[in-house]
Amino acid sequence: MMKKLFLAAALCASASVALAAPANVLIKHDTNGMEITTTKNMCVMCHAADYKLAGKPVKAGNPTTMPANHWSKAKDGKMAVDPQRYNCTICHSPAKNN
Ligand code: HEC
Numbered sequence: 001m002m003k004k005l006f007l008a009a010a011l012c013a014s015a016s017v018a019l020a021a022p023a024n025v026l027i028k029h030d031t032n033g034m035e036i037t038t039t040k041n042m043c044v045m046c047h048a049a050d051y052k053l054a055g056k057p058v059k060a061g062n063p064t065t066m067p068a069n070h071w072s073k074a075k076d077g078k079m080a081v082d083p084q085r086y087n088c089t090i091c092h093s094p095a096k097n098n
């Protein structure tokens, strides 16, 4: 719990310094049970499958890949979620949660 709160606070602080005030892009689905922790991020599993698809339209029903500005090069040289964007729900809110 503390670890999660710390992560949220750290990312929040860096996001507000380094990025322009973000528009709130709504999440079209509910996010119940989709936890974001330091080791697990379900949003990434669906929305960050392949950098080459960043910003490209997808077939109906498939998750849009995060835009290119959400990615950066990780230590292994591969494109991955930019650490400043890791905590998706700082900026994205679900359109409907029950
Ligand atoms: C099981 C796969 C899956 C998971 C997990 C998931 N999504 Fe989605 N998401 C989708 C699909 C499918 C859509 C609808 C198609 C689209 O617009 O991308 C969508 C839509 C969205 C949209 C709207 C995109 C647009 O073009 O308007 C956002 C933003 C989003 N999701 C963010 C998130 C965030 C943040 C999380 C984690 C809390 C998350 N998603 C978890 C599959 C998923």
Ligand code: HEC
Pocket: 015, 019, 022, 023, 024, 025, 043, 044, 047, 048, 064, 065, 066, 067, 069, 070, 081, 084, 085, 086, 087, 088, 089, 090, 091, 092
């Ligand atoms: C600092 C704020 C911020 C964070 C954190 C963030 N996003 Fe975004 N996201 C945005 C903004 C603003 C846009 C609108 C397009 C743009 O400016 O790049 C966007 C666009 C998107 C889109 C495309 C929506 C569309 O209609 O094309 C998806 C998908 C998405 N984000 C998913 C995610 C996921 C998944 C995460 C977490 C791994 C995440 N975002 C983290 C601000 C953020």
